[in-house]
Amino acid sequence: MRGCKMGKTTGFLDYSRELAPRRPVTQRVNDWFEIYLDLPEETLKKQGARCMDCGVPFCQTGCPVNNLIPDWNDLIYRGRWKEAVRQLHATNNFPEFTGRICPAPCEASCVLGINQPAVTIKQNEKNIVERGFEEGWIRPEPPKVRTGRKVAIVGSGPAGLAAAQQLCRAGHAVVVYEKADRIGGLLRYGIPQFKLEKNIIDRRLAQMSAEGVKFVTGAEVGKNVSVEDLRRDFDAVVLAGGSEHPRDLKVPGRELKGIHYAMEYLPQQNRRCLGDTVDSSIEILATGKRVVIIGGGDTGADCLGTCHRQRPLSVHQFEIMPKPPDERSPQTPWPLWPMQLRTEAAHEEGGIRDWSIATTKFSGEAGSVKHLHAVRVGPPPKFEPIPGSDFTIDADLVLIAMGFLGPVRNGMIEQLGVVLDPRGNVATDHNYMSSVPGVFAAGDMRRGQSLVVWAISEGRKAAAAVDTYLRAMAVRSVPLATTAQQIA
DSSP states (O other): OTTOOOSOTTHHHHOOOOOOOBOOHHHHTTSOSOOBOOOOHHHHHHHHHTOOOOSSOHHHHHSTTOOOHHHHHHHHHHTOHHHHHHHHHTTOSOHHHHHHHOOOHHHHTOGGGGTSOOOOHHHHHHHHHHHHHHHTOOOOOOOSSOOSOEEEEEOOSHHHHHHHHHHHHTTOEEEEEOSSSSTTTHHHHTSOTTTSOTHHHHHHHHHHHHHTOEEEOSOOBTTTBOHHHHHHHOSEEEEOOOOOOBOOOOOTTTTSBTEEEHHHHHHHHHHHHTTOOOOTTTOOOOTTOEEEEEOOSHHHHHHHHHHHHTOOSEEEEEESSOOOOSSOOTTSOTTSOOOOOOOOHHHHTOOEEEESEEEEEEEEETTEEEEEEEEEBOSTTTOOBOTTOOEEEEOSEEEEOOOBOSSOOTTHHHHHTOOBOTTSSBOOOTTSBOSSTTEEEOTHHHHOSOOHHHHHHHHHHHHHHHHHHHHHHHHHHSOHHHHHHHHO
16 A cells, blocks of 8 residues: 555644543552553544655654554554454554554654654554454464474464464464463563453464464473474474563662562462462562562563552652653654653552662561662762662562563573573574574564564564575475476
């Protein structure tokens, strides 16, 4: 559709940006359901009409999966939802995930955003895919021909799932190995239920299973699944295990009870929402506690929203970086990802948010944390303590959400012997292949901690590289005489 005249050429002048309303705070903190309400179809069409069909679609280049955004925006306006579903899936296997949890770098690159609120691209994406599921347009797409080649995917997060679906549809036999008890990786246990209800994952997995993807849970490669078996039984292996080595806070008192990583805390609540019982000996709950969250990013906000629903006594969220400006910083002009203050739904729900704070130590009683000691600091990169700014805050639960340092090295990675890059991630060539022939890597395990949309992009690109590798392998395996006859 590129180059076609938009159905509403003055839409960006005629209509204002309108987002789906959030459920009232007093209501949503009492449950674990999605927080957004639906918009009428007529409103959605108007939001699609705001797209200007730019000659150079910066939104498209700003999107890691290169979504055909102007195309499906116009299809929304025209009411051609089924076509929009096909256009959306042409570049993104899982728009139901990105339409809910992506920070939308596409919107930051929207040309309209130079002097007006950007097009509601993320919202439009979510509504297209939901319409597709409601109408039954999103169905299994099994391959017509099987290649006879087998691929193992290690990890069932967004990168692993994207690679698996693409490779299965290319005709290869695909088996996904997941060390947890359920498929989904970060999507299942890292993202809170109120941002991504888990039935959203399950309906996509049902499609993939019907296409032929095999899923194996409780399978940790390098422990109860041998690396040697994988290398022997499969023609290619894709490492998509994510970035799971958390950045720690090495200060005095870190050993006290009640100090946990975010990814120790968040999965427990997701399990409760799924009906699981968490062992009381390891249970982490914010109920009735004075909570401090260290880290001001998305994971910290996820901890904040989860805490609100567990009824804490108080919640503070600290960030070592200075407070961003309310508007786009001149240092990050359009179409760059803007440096500016972002307020998540969790911040709207309560808690105290503060910046330029460094934790200096923890103290406690009877082996449990009771106080967090901190100091205000100057700007990066030195973060020098400001004299006289020391303070102490009561804390019964501390959640560390300071990001990740790369994949876990012991086990699978060590046994495979793959080369790591200077940041500790799996090093690959431009074809996503590691230093071990036939072993590929994608997602956070390759690029480091990043966005779900980048993981999907990486999974798709790695799948294309694996497919090329396997088809070249097939050509190489053909006897020379047969090849000569075909050429003749």
